[in-house]
Amino acid sequence: MTALEDDGDGTHVGTAMGLHVLGGLNPREHRAIERHLRGCDACRTEYDELKVLTGYLDLLSQDDIAELERMAGVTASAAVTEHAGYATVRADLHGLRVGEAYRLVLLTNDGRIEVVADFVAGTDSQSVDAQVPVAANEMTSFTLTSTDGGVLVTVPFTTA
């Protein structure tokens, strides 16, 4: 790997910047980038921004990192069907952790929170069917959370 790469309008640090900030370059590459940063405002700005970000990463606890890992890769969507006095919800959930407990909640446009379903994931992809005593046009959003209340993903929904 060369530390400096040509990104089309001259030779800049480019993708090596992340490694540079984390201290992952060899001494020769490190010196080359340091020299470049002294003369290049664009790369210097990028360096400063990344430096701030890695500062935040250092502040994350093991619990935070575990939570981020749980959030990563969870995707969901829901379809709502209106009936007289209630609605049925079918949520399709992907990227779940088998054996982990989840809660699907619904926020209404008057600020109520309805628990749609509590369930333990049996497979990494599953559908959840539920009835809720809420009209489709009163629904604002669905959210999938862990049982301790951590938000994993907001669930886009369509109404039939």
Ligand SMILES: [Zn+2]
């Ligand atoms: Zn540059």
